[in-house]
Amino acid sequence: MIKIPTSTLKRLPQYLEVLRQLKRAGLKEVSATKISVFADVHPTLVRKDLSFTNLSSSPKSGYKVNELYNAIEKLLNWNDTSASFLVGVGHLGSALLGYQEFAQKGLSIVAGFDNDLKLVNTVVHGVPVYSALDFTSMAIKESIHIGIITVPPEAAQLIADIMVHSGIKAIWNFTPQKIIVPPQIIVEYVDMFASLAVLSRRLAEKE
């Protein structure tokens, strides 16, 4: 499978969102230029990004909306559903367990884990919560390859170590803590605080 650049991958969901809204509005065809305007991405980049779909665009009418939508979904493997485990069922973890959007993006969180006994053996937004001690045995038994970390930052490395030990191949880390894992493990960060840092400083610079 061909390696798509990270910058392209990060823009693909924006195009999907534009296409979803065009579909809802009943449009059948769309040009790269139009996508560029709605996604606020330079037309040259849009064309480069969309070239990974191998779809051809008609000079008159552009891309077929449905075809392009499905092709991008396929590039992201979002047409397929992957099961994942989440560790840390606090405010943020609970919210992710209930976040419907993931299901449409190929991600199913099938279990949560926590070491708080008040949470263990409960069901949060329809997802069962188990003791963190059961993570390894369950991950191996169910062949889970994606782990989501929503624990406090100081516990992130420990959880990452447990995940690697349990056969997890990709870690989605929602803490600002950098984790150190073997090179074959995929790690992605959703670092809210990096984004908050820019927002706070830019606002202070203006005032």
Add this chain to the structure above:
Amino acid sequence: MIKIPTSTLKRLPQYLEVLRQLKRAGLKEVSATKISVFADVHPTLVRKDLSFTNLSSSPKSGYKVNELYNAIEKLLNWNDTSASFLVGVGHLGSALLGYQEFAQKGLSIVAGFDNDLKLVNTVVHGVPVYSALDFTSMAIKESIHIGIITVPPEAAQLIADIMVHSGIKAIWNFTPQKIIVPPQIIVEYVDMFASLAVLSRRLAEKE
């Protein structure tokens, strides 16, 4: 106030996290090299980033942990608390209302807004929820400058327009929808789906 590069700003919270853990461990001094190791950032970058604090590092013992912590907090304006309003009290919005970490990072979410009548006039994690129709009058009355968007993507632009009209100067957008606002308005995205796209594709590329 001097403009700090975005790349530096995004790394500062990582250093804070390292320093917080060193403080807890009782350490008084730290070298840039040590921070570089813990934060997994190249030493040259760490030195460049920390130079914005104007603190001097002793060749023998490095920085004073407390001093450096406070200086970085000040650079980010996280020593000061800014009030903000959040629109969209769904799963993610509710979680953010209850997210204690923000308070330590200078952000206080003082009210939530939604158009779901079941949510209006309730209190979520201690934060009152009002009708979205009351956003403008309340934001102007309370001189709120930060708006957080956690609505479905198709409503993000409308909410952004209302925010700009209500005197909001900085928008923190948690939807993948690009929003178009006047150039003086600061916009920051927390785009989970961009990150999920990279994770999903890299995993598929491996399998």
